[in-house]
Structure formats: C-alpha cells, structure tokens
Amino acid sequence: MAGKKFSRTWLTPVVAVLVAFAIGALLIYIQGADPLKAYQSLFSHAFGSWSGIAKTLGKATPLVLSGLAVTIGLRAGLFNIGVQGQLVTGAFAAAWAGYFIHGLPIYIHLPLALIFGITFGAGVGLIAGALKAYRGIHEVITTIMLNSIILALVDYLAGHVFQEPGQILARTPHILPSATIPKIFSLPSGFFFAILLAYGVWWVFQRTTSGFRLETVGRNKSAAWYAGISVKRAVLIAMAVGGGIAGLGGGIESLGVIGRFEPTFNTGLGFDGITIALLGRANPLGVIPGAILIGGMRGAAASMQFDAGVAPEIVDLILALVLFCVTAPFLAKWLKSTEVGAKITSGWGN
C-alpha cells in the first residue's frame, strides 16, 4: 500500500524529467549536435567521478536550500519568487562578515558569518511578507521587484563601497580562513548541513503545531482565521523563515564555494528553487533529489558544451520543460497519479 502511494506521488516528477530530457534531445538534434553524446557528457561529468560528485553536491547545496525556501512558502500558500534576492543578500552579508570581521576563532567567526547571511536573507523575505500581511500586496510582484532592487544594490556595494582594493571587477575581498567552511573528504560539508535542514523542515511540518498552523493557512485562510490562527503572523513567519534559509544558502555558497561575494556567481539559483520545489511536490524532503539532479546539470553544462558543442543554456530549457511537465495536469492524468495540491492564486489587493 505504501509502495503504491509512493509511486503515485513520485511517478509524475520522474516521467516529467524524462519527457523534458526527450524534448531537449530533439532540440539538440535539430541544432545538428548529437544528443546522446551531449547527455553522456553531462551525466559522466556530473556523477561519473569523485570530483564530479563533489562539484555536483557543491552546486546542489544552495539549490536544496532555495528549494526549501520556496517549499515553505508553497506550504503556507505563498509563491516566493524572491528566493533569488534573499539568497543573494545572504551571500553578500555572509561574505562581508567573512572578510570584514577580524580576530575571531573559526568556531565563532564561521557561525557568525552564516548568521549574518540568515538574518539579512530573512530581512528581505520579511519586507515582502510585511507588504503582503499589512498592505495586501501580492508577494509575487513584491518579491520580483525586490529581486531586481537587490541585484542592483549588491552590484553597487560590491563594485564600490566594499570592493576589493585594486580590483576592476565588482567583487568583495576574499573571506578569511576563519570564516571558510571546511571540506569533509573533499566533499563540501555544507551539503550535509542542507540535508539535515531539509529533514528539520520536514519534521516541523509533520510533527509540530507551528508547521500545522502554516499549513492550515496555506490550505484555507478563512478556516485558519476562524480557528484562531493569525494569518498575518503565518505570512510573516513563512516569508522570514524562507528568506533566512535562502540567505543561509547564499552564505554557504560564499563561505564554502566561492570564497567571496561576486554578483554574477549566484544568478539563477533562486529560480531553480521554484522548479525544485514543484518537482519535489512541495515536500521538504522531495527537494533533495531535484537539487542533486539540477546541481549536476548546472555543474557539468560547460563541459558538455566543450565535448558535444551544445550551448549550456539547454539546461535552462530542459528545466523549463520539467517545470511545465510537472505542473501541467496532462502527465498526472495520463499516469493516474496525484496532482500537485498547492493552490496559491489570490488577488492583487486582498
């Protein structure tokens, strides 16, 4: 029985990924390249070697967290498209704390830098949450606007105020060794932390009243209100926690992978989070396989271009098709599986 339920839930995402890859193959073929060679290169670089796996897991880390951030929103009936901005803010704040604060031992400096990332990411999420809770402005619009504002802001900060001395590029100085996330067996340790966090979020939704409250608001606002749950509070919490987790993702990226903040390095992570969350059916544990798959594709795209002459943007296209196939009901109907339950549309001013 459990097996049947499992296959009903996860058959659609798996088939959606396969269909997207098939359409992608067709497009590669039309462009005059060899799709088999391209995919072989993509997957052998992503999963075929120890260093490839390390790279994949490194790329997957912020994706797990951005997927989680979107998932928390979806559970509470919010569509948080602002994960990109929250993540970038966190990446910047953590990098700043990582290079600016001196003289602390690693066991204080590193957590402190990550807390900076979390706090600032949460702050950005909270702006959209407050605009939603108190002014009734749809979070989709505010978060998209905030994404653009933050992108410009951090570009300015990293290019002028906090720029590395003597540098033409917009980037901050390198973080100190005391703020660098160490590697475990050459694997980025941030990944294991992200997995733990995904489990933690799952536990909160499964076992605690706070999770239940958020979920009730997400399913039916009026019912939640009648039951005495504060909808405003739930919106604020969901946006702040989502933003904090996204900020942590950015922080781990800065302190564990890049070693500084550079505006062009984090683009797209937040939008992949949307695909990952919907692919994982808004289940906190469901984001993990999606993040690993997409992290692998992102990490190996450049090698694929070198081997098979296929533009790395094919990954964007495949991911868009995945999103389409996983949310459109035709696959679910055809496979007689359950559809994504999230119902998130609400008006612009109420």
Place this chain on the structure above:
Amino acid sequence: MKKLLSFKWLLTLLLVAITGYFYSKDGVITSSVVSTALIFGLPLALAAMVGIMCERTGIVNIGIEGTLLFSAFVGFFTASATDSDFYGVVAAVIAGTASGVLLAFMSISWKMDQIIAGTIINILATGLTSFLYKQGHTAPTTSQIDIPWLSQIPFFGQVLFMHGPIVYIGLVLIFVLYIALFHTAWGLRSRAVGEHPGSADTAGVSVFKLRYLNVSIAGAVGGLAGAYLSLELVGSWDRGFTAGKGFTALALMIFGRWNPMGALAAAMFFGLTQAITNQLMFSQIVKIPDQFVNMLPYILTIVVLAISAGKVRPPAAEGQQYEKEQA
C-alpha cells in the same frame, strides 16, 4: 470619489504648469524629455493592457514578462532573417498570440493555478530564447514617421507626432481598448465574465470562449509590445533585456484601477521619471550610480502598490476557475 476626481485634475494641472514652466525655460530639452517619456512609457502601457484584458475576464496573467521577451525575440530574428521590419512585427504579434493561447489553455482548459501557469510562460520563454539566441545578428528597425503638418506644431509635434509606427498603433490601440471595454457589448460581457461568470453564463455568454478570445488578443497586444522593444526602442535583443517590464506593468494596471486610461497615465508617469533621470544624468546635473537609476522603476512599483493597495478592487472572479453547473 468626488474628492479623488478633483485630486486627479489638480495633479494634471500641476503637471501642465510645470511642463509649461520648463518649456518656457528650454523648449528643446523639455520637448525631448516629454517625448522620451512617451517612448519609455509606451511598452509599459501596452504590457499593462495585456494585464487589463486578461484580468477583466478573470484570468491572472503574470506571464507578460515572458510574452514580451519571447515575442521580442521572434520579432527580432524574423526581421533579421527576412530583412524586413514589417515581417518582424507580424511575427512578434503571432508569437505573442501563441503565448496568450498557451496561457489560456493552461489556465482555462487545464484549470491550472494561474500564477504557476504565468510563471511557466516566463521560465519557458527565458529558457527557449537563451538556448536559441545567437549573437551578432542585426535587424532592420522601424523608422520614424513624422505626421505631416501635425509634427510642425511646437512642443506637441515632437511629443506626439514624431515617432515610430508602433507608438502610433499602440496609442490608438489603447484608446480603442478603452472604448471597447466600457462602451461595447464585448466589453460589457468581458467585464461580466470577470466579475461574476455564473451570471454571465446564465445570460448566455460563453465564459470559456470569451476568456480564450480575450487572453489570446491580449497575447497579440503583448506581442506588439515585444516588437516595439526589440525593433523600435532598443533595436536589438539580449537575454533578459525586458528587465521586469512585464511585472511593472501589472503594478501599473493595479494603480490604474484596471482601466486602460488609468494604466496609460501611470505608465506615462513611469516613463517621465525615467526620462527626467536620463536627462539629469546626461546633462551631468546630478551623478547617480547606474545601479540606483536601474532600481528606480522597481522601487516606484512597490511604492505605487503600497499606496494603491486596499483602495482598489480587482475583478471579483480574478484567478478563479469557472465550472459550468451541470443541469
């Protein structure tokens, strides 16, 4: 209501007075700034029309950004391949219509969540165009048409009658849409479907057909806006070059109370702030970092929404699926 009306006229008078003052000081720059305001504001206004047409019939469209990006892409590369700006514009309108039909299909036939359907259009448009994009192409752009006699009028000539063809088509389209929405049977039916589809259905209006029709026409308008961006305003296409205009348009739609004239006024205000900033930067009166100039429309969007939220009411059936009652 009466109070608001007088506020509106006061604001208009104030704007006219300020423009007149600056015109008396420096006619050339003032005319060019106001003309540039129209040039910058028009794509936003057209994109807002897409939103208005969809939402007035009860379909939320957050895929406008994707429609703009995709149709601008198709328009640019068709113009490049055929060496004809006309075919480019036609192709862009067809591409826009296609994206409208896709949205209609997802949100009406498949009954998908409309926010997710719009997001899919955005992400699909981004993925498809960035994969297919090839650098180094050029395309013929539409050329400016000076309307004979009218373009000779001081100030108004340059502001209104010395533009590319899509500006004229777009402006006429917005006025036509306004009249159609409030003074024709089609408009009445559309609004009824957006407010109370059940009643409209009882009165013999086909909710599905009208929603399909309007969302598809809206897509065509979005296609025209896309063509304007790549073939008239910028003259090229680049990844993500629509820069959030499709989302800003939604804010303008709300600020303009789902009314074409209101959205047009809001878009012109946005265009004006950009034109003034550009002029200040150009004449080096102020030095603002580029990043802050780029931020301005987004900050304005949030401020505008924060002001108008709660004071305006969206179409009642917006975003909801309509199920025909079984007899």
